[in-house]
Amino acid sequence: MFDIGFSELTLIFVIGLVVLGPERLPKAARTVGYWMGRARSTFNHLRGELEREALNQDMRERMEKQMREMGLDEDSIREARDNLLSEQDIARARRRPQTLEHDEHTQPDTPPHHDAPESEKKADE
DSSP: OOOOOHHHHHHHHHHHHHHHHHHHHHHHHHHHHHHHHHHHHHHHHHHHHHHHHHHHHHHHHHHHHHHHHHTOOHHHHHHHHHHSOOHHHHHHHHHHHHHHHHHHHHSOSSOOOOOOOHHHHHHHO
């Protein structure tokens, strides 16, 4: 962030020692370090937010470009959404095949067996 070499850092330390004295210098150094850390953290957070926003804007522009290439616009998407089935219609359509399967299992495939007439029973004996 700052391009400070060892000699500049030593000069700042000596000036701080002369101005603040040996009693207050450690507390001042901690305070400066704390605020530098907070400033760095805020800067990094802000940079991350700006990068995410730039990425979102780029993705939004790409999506809009692809939608234009496909001939879609917001009105056609709204119209398609309005034409979709409701949740109740979907649930009803899902129940219908189950109802048909249930009806097929309860009704036999062959016609019901009838007993032979009495005259045929006597002839067989």
